[in-house]
Amino acid sequence: MTPLLLVLRMSKYRLVLLRHGEGAWNKENRFCSWVDQKLSEEGVKEARDCGRLLKEQGYKFDLVFTSLLSRSIHTAWLVLEAMGQEWVPVVKSWRLNERHYGALIGLNRAEMALQHGEQRVKLWRRSYDITPPLIDESHPYYMEIYNDRRYATCDVPKENLPRAESLKEVLDRLLPYWNSTVVPEILKGKTILISGHGNSCRAILKHVEGVSDDDIANVTLPTGVPVQLELDENLKPVKPRQLLGDQAKIQAAIKKVEDQGKAKQAT
Numbered sequence: 001m002t003p004l005l006l007v008l009r010m011s012k013y014r015l016v017l018l019r020h021g022e023g024a025w026n027k028e029n030r031f032c033s034w035v036d037q038k039l040s041e042e043g044v045k046e047a048r049d050c051g052r053l054l055k056e057q058g059y060k061f062d063l064v065f066t067s068l069l070s071r072s073i074h075t076a077w078l079v080l081e082a083m084g085q086e087w088v089p090v091v092k093s094w095r096l097n098e099r100h101y102g103a104l105i106g107l108n109r110a111e112m113a114l115q116h117g118e119q120r121v122k123l124w125r126r127s128y129d130i131t132p133p134l135i136d137e138s139h140p141y142y143m144e145i146y147n148d149r150r151y152a153t154c155d156v157p158k159e160n161l162p163r164a165e166s167l168k169e170v171l172d173r174l175l176p177y178w179n180s181t182v183v184p185e186i187l188k189g190k191t192i193l194i195s196g197h198g199n200s201c202r203a204i205l206k207h208v209e210g211v212s213d214d215d216i217a218n219v220t221l222p223t224g225v226p227v228q229l230e231l232d233e234n235l236k237p238v239k240p241r242q243l244l245g246d247q248a249k250i251q252a253a254i255k256k257v258e259d260q261g262k263a264k265q266a267t
């Protein structure tokens, strides 16, 4: 490689994406999505460990983005606390929320795989443009979600908030926020942490890395593992994403998330 090309490929910005620590419903293998479940004990530990790891790596954050869901906010707090960087501003938006799983919310993935087949569950979970069945007012969590005060603070009227989303629809609602609010901060040279969700982080990866519609089905993120992106001045990756931490443990955690969609009677 010529020195010029080498310079062109140099990393200018570092960004960390983080799927929140384990939540209570991750443990129970239920689609959690927009239900505001808190972190489990293990999730609290994962977030603290993540903070310690990022501190060891020398990270100094200038700004943190979270969704409106407690598990992403608590994860950000615990990470910053473990790093001794509690003062760093935290900005929240519904546009970073987990994918809206519609009528699947609250259901057990393994039982859904028994009823509908593992392939259907895999398509619901990982395909790019398949929207799960819509939630309606008869759903047990409908009121809890849409009557929550936090959704009266959004930049769209409550009636226009999603009733179910494919990953593509997550990206469609996330991208305006990414372009108007996150990108300008990255371009100012700020080191940013996005404490989001499995599927909001997948949507960002799809966009930033230009992952194809087919290949994004093979991207699964474990809870509490920071994903480091190194970007050039055009915010294009200069190297593959790095999942930080013990690689064997990370691979095992990815497999565990994937296996949540295997058919099994709930115990």
Ligand SMILES: O=C(O)[C@H](O)COP(=O)(O)O
Pocket: 030, 031, 032, 033, 034, 098, 099, 101, 125, 197, 198, 199, 257
């Ligand atoms: O919404 C949820 O329950 C999860 O955080 C993401 O679920 P998934 O791994 O089935 O997409």
